[in-house]
Amino acid sequence: MKYTKIFIAFAAVVFSATAYAQKGVTKLDLGYNIALPQGSFKNDVRNKSYRGFEAKALYGISNNFSIGFGTGFQDFYQKNPRQVYKLEDGSDISAVLSNSIQTIPLLAQVKYSFTPGATVQPYAALGVGGNLISYTQLLGEFGGQDTKFGFAARPEAGIYIPFKKNGETGFRLGASYNIMPFKEIGFTNLNNIGIHAGVSVPLRK
Amino acid sequence: MTRTSFIAMFAIATTAVFSSCTKDPISNLTEEESRIYITNRDSAADFSSYKTYSLADSVSLIENGRSAGREATSWDVAVTTAVANALNARGYRRVARTQNPDLGINVSRIYNTANNIVDLTGYYGGYNGFYDPFYWGYGGYDYYFPPTYGVYQSTEALLSIDMLDLKNAASSQTIKGIWSGIIRGSGIFRSSNVQSQVQALFDQSTYIQTTP
Numbered sequence: 001m002k003y004t005k006i007f008i009a010f011a012a013v014v015f016s017a018t019a020y021a022q023k024g025v026t027k028l029d030l031g032y033n034i035a036l037p038q039g040s041f042k043n044d045v046r047n048k049s050y051r052g053f054e055a056k057a058l059y060g061i062s063n064n065f066s067i068g069f070g071t072g073f074q075d076f077y078q079k080n081p082r083q084v085y086k087l088e089d090g091s092d093i094s095a096v097l098s099n100s101i102q103t104i105p106l107l108a109q110v111k112y113s114f115t116p117g118a119t120v121q122p123y124a125a126l127g128v129g130g131n132l133i134s135y136t137q138l139l140g141e142f143g144g145q146d147t148k149f150g151f152a153a154r155p156e157a158g159i160y161i162p163f164k165k166n167g168e169t170g171f172r173l174g175a176s177y178n179i180m181p182f183k184e185i186g187f188t189n190l191n192n193i194g195i196h197a198g199v200s201v202p203l204r205k
Numbered sequence: 206m207t208r209t210s211f212i213a214m215f216a217i218a219t220t221a222v223f224s225s226c227t228k229d230p231i232s233n234l235t236e237e238e239s240r241i242y243i244t245n246r247d248s249a250a251d252f253s254s255y256k257t258y259s260l261a262d263s264v265s266l267i268e269n270g271r272s273a274g275r276e277a278t279s280w281d282v283a284v285t286t287a288v289a290n291a292l293n294a295r296g297y298r299r300v301a302r303t304q305n306p307d308l309g310i311n312v313s314r315i316y317n318t319a320n321n322i323v324d325l326t327g328y329y330g331g332y333n334g335f336y337d338p339f340y341w342g343y344g345g346y347d348y349y350f351p352p353t354y355g356v357y358q359s360t361e362a363l364l365s366i367d368m369l370d371l372k373n374a375a376s377s378q379t380i381k382g383i384w385s386g387i388i389r390g391s392g393i394f395r396s397s398n399v400q401s402q403v404q405a406l407f408d409q410s411t412y413i414q415t416t417p
Contacts, residue, residue, distance in 0.1 A: 051227065077228035082238070084409045091245035092409050096238040098230040138230050140241035140390045 022060035022116050026068075029056040031172055031198020035074045038177075038191045044078065045099055051075040054176070054196050056109050056125070057203065063116045070109035070127040070154065074178075076101040076190070085139070095139035103180060103190060104132040105152040117166060120159055123174075127154040137185045146184070153179040160200055168202040237398075240390030242405045246412065247370075250383040253415045255372055257298045259306035260289055265313040265335055272335045276314075280396050284312055287403035288366060295407070296415040302341065309341050309369035309380070314394075316362050332382075343374045350382040364388040366406065368413075384413065 033052040037045045052074035058066035080097040087093060107127030114122045131152035136145040158174020173196070180190040231239075264281035266273040288310060289299055300306050313335070332348040348369075368384035370377075386406035392398055407413060 075227045077230065077233075079230070079233060079238075089245070090248060091243055094242040094405060094409050096234065098234070100228060100230040102227060136230055138234075141231055141234055141239040142241060142389065 022066065022113065023062050025060045025168065026203040027058050027060070027066070027168070027200050028203050029054075029058065029172055029198065029200045031055070031174075031196035033072060033074065033194045033196040035076070035178070035192040035194050037076065038193055040188050041190050041192065044187060045076050045101070047076070047078050049074050049076045049192075052194070054194065054198075056111070056127075058109060058111055064113050066111045066113070068109050068111075070105065070107040070125075070129075072103075072105055072194075074103050074192070074194070076103075076192075093139060098136075098138040098143075099185070100136040100138075101190060102134040103152075103178075105154060105178070105180075106130050106132065107152060107154060113160070119165070120161055122159050123157070125154075125156040125158075125174075125176075127152075127156070129153075131180050131182075131190075133180075133182060133190070135182075135185060148182070148184060151179075151181055154194075155179075156194075158196075170200050171197075172200050173197050236390075236392040240388060240393060240402070242402070242409060243387040243389070244406055244410050245385050246410070247381065247383040250370065250381075252383075252413050255297065255307035255370075256415055256417070257300045257304070257306045258292055258308035258310055258368075259300055259302040259304075259371075260285055260292075260310040261302075261312070265311060267313050267315045267335060269317060273316075280394060280399065281312070281314075283396055283399040284364065284403065287400050288312060291403055291407040292413075295413050296417050298417060305342075305371075307370075307372040308383075309371050311336055311367045311369065313365040313367070314362065315365055338380055341369070341371050341374065341380060343371070343380060346374060347379050348382065349377075349379040350385075362389075362394065364393055364402070366403075384410065386410070 031054050033054045035049040035052055052072065054070070054072035056068060056070040058068035060066040076099070078099050082094060082096050084092050084094045085097070105127065107129035109125065109127040111123055111125040129152060131150045132147065133150060134145065134147045137143050154176050156174055156176035158172060160170050160172050162168070162170035176194040176196070178190075178192050178194055180192070182188070182190045261275075262282065262285055263275040263277040264284060265275050292310070293299065297308070302309070332350070338344055338346045338348070364387065366386040367382055370381040370383045374380050388402050388406065393402060
């Protein structure tokens with residue numbers, strides 16, 4: 001019974017939509033992002049990345065839907081303890097292996113707001129496009145840096161809380177799953193979960 | 206300042222801040238972590254068939270692919286001593302080069318002031334110039350080394366240790382290199398690092414073993 005009351009109270013806050021329109025408004029979403037490597041990427045880069053951000057510029061085509069451009073930046077780094085690696089020519093190399101990878105997704109973005117105008121506005125978003133990847137793999141201090149352009153997709157969900165009722169500026173909190181194929185330097189992908197917090201501000205009406 | 210330009214500047218500043226926060230993998234390495242130890246072997250060689258070795262007390266200097274003489278600094282002596290200790294520990298016995306050693310050991314300091322890829326094939330190709338086969342008592346013979354690496358970019362200096370098959374030189378009419386060890390990275394010429402560096406090469410070459 002107690003949980004039912006809490007749920008009803010939460011639903012009342014979330015779905016207390018007023019006559020708010022985001023149609024015709026261009027907004028910038030900007031947030032700090034933490035990334036957690038997943039799957040096979042986690043085997044090579046175990047460290048969480050605390051160095052990143054995500055951003056979107058979105059135009060409201062209806063009260064619920066907005067479309068636009070999404071991007072971001074994330075820096076991944078992992079230094080592995082010294083180990084002996086066997087090379088194809090039969091030689092052995094003892095080295096500390098370091099991987100440093102930076103990703104900049106460039107995405108076509110769509111966002112759906114479930115309860116525009118409510119106090120708490122859940123949303124879902126999807127970005128699909130390319131991914132600019134800069135990567136460095138070092139054996140000891142030896143190795144090289146290179147760049148590659150690949151595919152990226154970023155499904156995402158979160159909440160938006162306006163700073164004031166019907167306000168166009170507010171706080172955002174959400175999570176995304178970043179799908180990033182990458183078949184270089186022994187990797188197959190750079191998939192990661194992103195957790196972001198930031199603001200949403202209008203650019204122009 | 207308009208709101209749009211403020212936001213644009215904020216976005217640029219944010220990008221700059223995070224870009225500058227990128228972890229530099231080189232600066233995050235200690236001197237020890239910067240070093241790599243490369244060993245290669247002749248897979249056909251039976252290291253237990255060799256019993257004795259000869260090792261010069263001095264170290265050869267090779268600068269930009271050219272022999273620059275031999276030296277016996279305190280560091281050089283420390284290296285040759287460490288190599289001898291490692292070989293003795295694996296069951297080999299040091300003899301004078303006039304006593305028909307089974308193995309010849311050459312230690313070289315290689316400097317490459319140009320920032321090119323080290324051409325180790327060229328280095329071995331010049332072996333006749335660096336080490337006269339007369340020294341080993343096989344004047345007129347050629348050296349042979351198996352195909353080798355040399356795929357990493359050069360910085361400035363490396364230490365090389367080569368093991369030569371003198372036991373079968375007469376029958377094969379060549380002085381065959383059966384093992385080589387190379388150390389590259391920061392601090393390799395620091396005396397305090399000599400022992401651990403040489404030991405690292407032998408630790409990853411457990412097949413170098415014989416019974417006295």
